[in-house]
Amino acid sequence: MKSLQVLLVAGTHGNEINAPWLIDQWAKSPDLIETNGVKVTWVIGNPAARKEGKRYLDSDLNRSFSNDFSSLNDRELLRANELSSTYGPKGTNPCQIALDFHSTTSAMGSSVVVYGRRPSDLGLASLIQARLGLPIYLHEGDQSQTGFLVESWPCGLVIEIGPVSQSLLHSRIVRQTQIVLETCLELIAKASSGLLNYPDRLVIHKHLGSIDFPRDLSRHPSATIHPQLQGADWKPIKKGSPLFLSADGDVVSYQGNDSPIPVFINEAAYAEKNIAMSLTKREVLRFEKGWGKELNYLLGSQ
Amino acid sequence: MKSLQVLLVAGTHGNEINAPWLIDQWAKSPDLIETNGVKVTWVIGNPAARKEGKRYLDSDLNRSFSNDFSSLNDRELLRANELSSTYGPKGTNPCQIALDFHSTTSAMGSSVVVYGRRPSDLGLASLIQARLGLPIYLHEGDQSQTGFLVESWPCGLVIEIGPVSQSLLHSRIVRQTQIVLETCLELIAKASSGLLNYPDRLVIHKHLGSIDFPRDLSRHPSATIHPQLQGADWKPIKKGSPLFLSADGDVVSYQGNDSPIPVFINEAAYAEKNIAMSLTKREVLRFEKGWGKELNYLLGSQ
Numbered sequence: 001m002k003s004l005q006v007l008l009v010a011g012t013h014g015n016e017i018n019a020p021w022l023i024d025q026w027a028k029s030p031d032l033i034e035t036n037g038v039k040v041t042w043v044i045g046n047p048a049a050r051k052e053g054k055r056y057l058d059s060d061l062n063r064s065f066s067n068d069f070s071s072l073n074d075r076e077l078l079r080a081n082e083l084s085s086t087y088g089p090k091g092t093n094p095c096q097i098a099l100d101f102h103s104t105t106s107a108m109g110s111s112v113v114v115y116g117r118r119p120s121d122l123g124l125a126s127l128i129q130a131r132l133g134l135p136i137y138l139h140e141g142d143q144s145q146t147g148f149l150v151e152s153w154p155c156g157l158v159i160e161i162g163p164v165s166q167s168l169l170h171s172r173i174v175r176q177t178q179i180v181l182e183t184c185l186e187l188i189a190k191a192s193s194g195l196l197n198y199p200d201r202l203v204i205h206k207h208l209g210s211i212d213f214p215r216d217l218s219r220h221p222s223a224t225i226h227p228q229l230q231g232a233d234w235k236p237i238k239k240g241s242p243l244f245l246s247a248d249g250d251v252v253s254y255q256g257n258d259s260p261i262p263v264f265i266n267e268a269a270y271a272e273k274n275i276a277m278s279l280t281k282r283e284v285l286r287f288e289k290g291w292g293k294e295l296n297y298l299l300g301s302q
Numbered sequence: 303m304k305s306l307q308v309l310l311v312a313g314t315h316g317n318e319i320n321a322p323w324l325i326d327q328w329a330k331s332p333d334l335i336e337t338n339g340v341k342v343t344w345v346i347g348n349p350a351a352r353k354e355g356k357r358y359l360d361s362d363l364n365r366s367f368s369n370d371f372s373s374l375n376d377r378e379l380l381r382a383n384e385l386s387s388t389y390g391p392k393g394t395n396p397c398q399i400a401l402d403f404h405s406t407t408s409a410m411g412s413s414v415v416v417y418g419r420r421p422s423d424l425g426l427a428s429l430i431q432a433r434l435g436l437p438i439y440l441h442e443g444d445q446s447q448t449g450f451l452v453e454s455w456p457c458g459l460v461i462e463i464g465p466v467s468q469s470l471l472h473s474r475i476v477r478q479t480q481i482v483l484e485t486c487l488e489l490i491a492k493a494s495s496g497l498l499n500y501p502d503r504l505v506i507h508k509h510l511g512s513i514d515f516p517r518d519l520s521r522h523p524s525a526t527i528h529p530q531l532q533g534a535d536w537k538p539i540k541k542g543s544p545l546f547l548s549a550d551g552d553v554v555s556y557q558g559n560d561s562p563i564p565v566f567i568n569e570a571a572y573a574e575k576n577i578a579m580s581l582t583k584r585e586v587l588r589f590e591k592g593w594g595k596e597l598n599y600l601l602g603s604q
Contacts, residue, residue, distance in 0.1 A: 024522065025549035032550055054356075105467045165407045165467035168570040171526035171547055178549075220326065224473035245473055247327035247480075248334055268470040 004300050006188060007087045007095035008042040008181065012062050012102065012149055013269070014049025015166040018173040019101035022181075034182050036189035041093060045100070045149070046079060053167050055269050062100075066147040084152045096298045097124070098153035099184055103173055104162035105268040107231040110176050113137045113158035114204070115148050119288070120155035122202060123295030126287055127187040128157075130199040132180065135234060137263055137280060138204040145273075155298050159184075163231070166268055192299040198292045205234075205280035208260055212274040214244055214252055222246060225266045225276060236261050244276070306602050308490060309389045309397035310344040310483065314364050314404065314451055315571070316351025317468040320475040321403035324483075336484050338491035343395060347402070347451065348381060355469050357571050364402075368449040386454045398600045399426070400455035401486055405475055406464035407570040409533040412478050415439045415460035416506070417450050421590070422457035424504060425597030428589055429489045430459075432501040434482065437536060439565055439582060440506040447575075457600055461486075465533070468570055494601040500594045507536075507582035510562055514576040516546055516554055524548060527568045527578060538563050546578070 010019035023042050026032045044050060046061045057075045064080040087095045097120075112134050114121045125136050137160075139145070150156025159180050164173045190196045213221035223244035224230075229237070236259040237243075244252040260279035264270060312321035325344050328334045346352060348363045359377045366382040389397045414436050416423050427438050439462075441447070452458025461482050466475045492498045515523035525546035526532075531539070538561040539545075546554040562581035566572060 021523070021526075022549060025524070028518070029550050105470050163467075165465075165570055166469060168407050168467070168568065169523060169526050169573070170568070171529045171532060174526055174549065216330070221323070221471060222327070224323075224471050224476055227473045227477075230473060247324060247476065248331050266470065266472070268467055271471070 004039060004097070004188075004192065004298065005093075005095045006038055006040045006185070007098040007153065008040055009045045009083075009098060009100040009149065010042065011047070011050045012045030012100055013055045013060075014046050014051070014057075015053055015055050015269075016103040017050070017167055017169055018103055018161070018164065019177050020044055020050060021169055022174050022177050033178065034185070036182075036186045038185045038189050038192075040185065041087065041095060043083065043087065045083070046076065048075060048079075055166075062102075062149050063145065063147045065149050065152045080147075080149070080152075083149070088152055089154055096154050097188065098150045098156035099181070100149050100156065100158045101177055101181065102158055102160045103164050103177075104160050104264065105165060106233055106264050106266060107163040108135075108160060108233045108263060110159070110161050110180055111135045111137055111263075113139055113160055115151055115156075115158075116140050118155070119291045119294035120298055121150075121157060122285070122288075123198065123291035124155060124157060124184075124187070126199050126202045126291065127191060127196060128180075128184060129202060131187060132183055134180070136202065136204045137207065137278075139207045142207060142209070155295065157184075162267075188299065191295065192301045194301050198287055200287050202285045202287060204283050204285060205261055205263060206283050208279045208281055210275040210278045211243065213271065213276045214246070221271065221276075223250070223252060226251065229262070229265060229277075231265070233263050233265050234261060306399070306490075306494065306600065307341045307343060307395075307397045308487070309400040309455065310342055311347045311385075311400060311402040311451065312344065313349070313352045314347030314402055315357045315362075316348050316353070316359075317355055317357050317571075318405040319352070319469055319471055320405055320463070320466065321479050322346055322352060323471055324476050324479055335480065336487070338484075338488045340487045340491050340494075342487065343389065343397060345385065345389065347385070348378065350377060350381075357468075364404075364451050365447065365449040367451050367454045382449075382451070382454075385451070390454055391456055398456050399490065400452045400458035401483070402451050402458065402460045403479055403483065404460055404462050405466050405479075406462050406566065407467065408535055408566045408568060409465040410437075410462060410535045410565060412461070412463050412482055413437045413439055413565075415441055415462055417453055417458075417460075418442050420457070421593040421596035422600055423452075423459060424587070424590075425500065425593035426457055426459060426486075426489075428501050428504045428593065429493060429498060430482075430486060431504060433489060434485055436482070438504065438506045439509065439580075441509045444509060444511070457597065459486075490601065493597065494603045496603050500589055502589050504587045504589060506585050506587060507563055507565060508585050510581045510583055512577040512580045513545065515573065515578045516548070523573065523578075525552070525554060528553065531564070531567060531579075533567070535565050535567050536563060
């Protein structure tokens with residue numbers, strides 16, 4: 001673990017204020033977070049947007065980490081470039097693992113988001129799930145959503161915690177953030193020392209696609225999330241399950257013949273992305289030796 | 303009720319999106335809201351802020367209705383002037399009663415806010431409470447909070463519904479908004495026709511003052527609302543009740559010898575106003591004949 005450094009990111013979205021608040025408290029009380037000896041550096045992802053109380057200024061920072069940083073007339077693209085060139089694996093203060101702490105208005109509890117199937121990500125996610133039982137949302141194959149922060153590091157996961165309002169400091173969200181953060185560091189420390197066995201499987205919820213709100217001619221939502229679906233993240237729906245409810249009582253139901261599992265139901269920031277919820281499929285993956293090997297390599301362990 | 307017109311305001315704060323959404327649906331489906339024959343006109347309070355998804359642009363519109371409109375370099379002061387000169391009692395499209403629909407991140411359910419003790423406000427609040435049982439927050443005697451919209455009309459109440467995140471469309475909040483709106487119109491219609499008896503009392507929660515978060519040297523909150531208090535609006539606290547919890551476990555407790563009742567606990571927009579919660583005292587007021595007389599006068603009834 002000699003050369004390993006973990007990057008902790010909070011406030012990638014300026015109106016998700018709980019993880020940044022925890023980081024601020026840690027800066028004042030260095031003993032607040034148990035790091036288990038892991039070398040960490042933390043950063044506020046988008047301090048300018050945080051100051052404004054907005055998710056972003058020009059564009060979503062967490063969709064700005066493509067390989068193409070040529071269009072630098074955008075403050076978030078500039079910031080993405082800055083974060084990569086400072087904390088990226090070839091940066092001036094290089095980190096090998098990034099943990100990016102978010103909150104959501106969806107009732108998803110604590111969960112982990114993995115982007116694609118990089119072996120080291122799946123290795124670390126396996127350790128977290130084996131310890132905390134958190135559900136894993138595996139986001140892949142969606143060309144409309146790319147450029148996520150953690151993809152610029154050799155290993156990186158997003159931690160999502162909800163439900164909580166935008167711009168609301170909430171003791172439960174702070175506590176859940178701290179538990180996941182400290183557990184991740186403990187697992188990294190133990191895996192680095194060869195003290196952990198990897199589990200034999202990983203349960204994922206694989207991204208299938210997203211459903212938008214019904215919209216009127218002005219492209220505004222013409223229905224709300226149905227009250228039976230509101231707050232029912234991680235529970236399967238089937239043909240006939242109510243999705244949306246209009247003001248005059250019309251119900252839009254699910255028409256597919258499969259039984260997908262919705263996540264990010266009514267995340268406030270996603271309405272502008274035409275996402276009322278995303279649908280997933282639960283899959284059990286057998287742990288592959290390569291996952292552990294890649295993660296161990298990053299961790300500098302055997 | 304010949305000359306009576308009721309002004310319905312939604313979206314006075316641009317990130318409280320549920321009442322404006324209901325109004326939009328009503329515009330598309332004129333039968334959506336049962337008006338009971340009451341002549342109404344509705345308006346989006348702050349359409350520019352709504353478009354930006356922000357509470358306000360320059361200053362809080364719902365603190366901008368003072369009598370002094372001289373400082374017109376502020377978009378909300380301009381908008382306040384415009385609303386008053388259009389829909390005020392002496393405006394081009396005069397209304398006598400204003401109902402201003404808000405939402406809050408506090409777990410207050412549906413409630414009514416009354417500013418001061420104008421007889422007609424108390425008369426209308428009495429009718430609403432007798433029908434729906436809603437708690438009444440009587441805001442008075444607070445020089446740091448003035449210039450509320452409804453004070454520019456001869457009779458006006460704020461309806462608050464929560465909890466809901468800022469900028470989140472939520473079926474429950476929409477439904478609660480519609481119930482209170484339709485009930486208010488029904489009560490106004492019946493009272494205008496002399497078909498209602500006023501109750502003999504009104505239970506109010508009188509504003510005593512507000513408590514701010516503990517703050518650090520940078521004036522940022524240094525503690526969260528205590529988990530036992532979060533969501534516990536309308537429930538009395540007493541000496542020793544926990545108010546705040548810091549990240550390292552320190553608890554700030556209530557020190558007064560009275561038993562105040564907190565409201566607006568952790569309203570996200572109030573942190574910048576140095577309000578973590580407001581404290582109230584429950585009082586039972588005997589219905590005064592003058593309340594009914596003033597309201598009946600506005601309603602054009604006997």
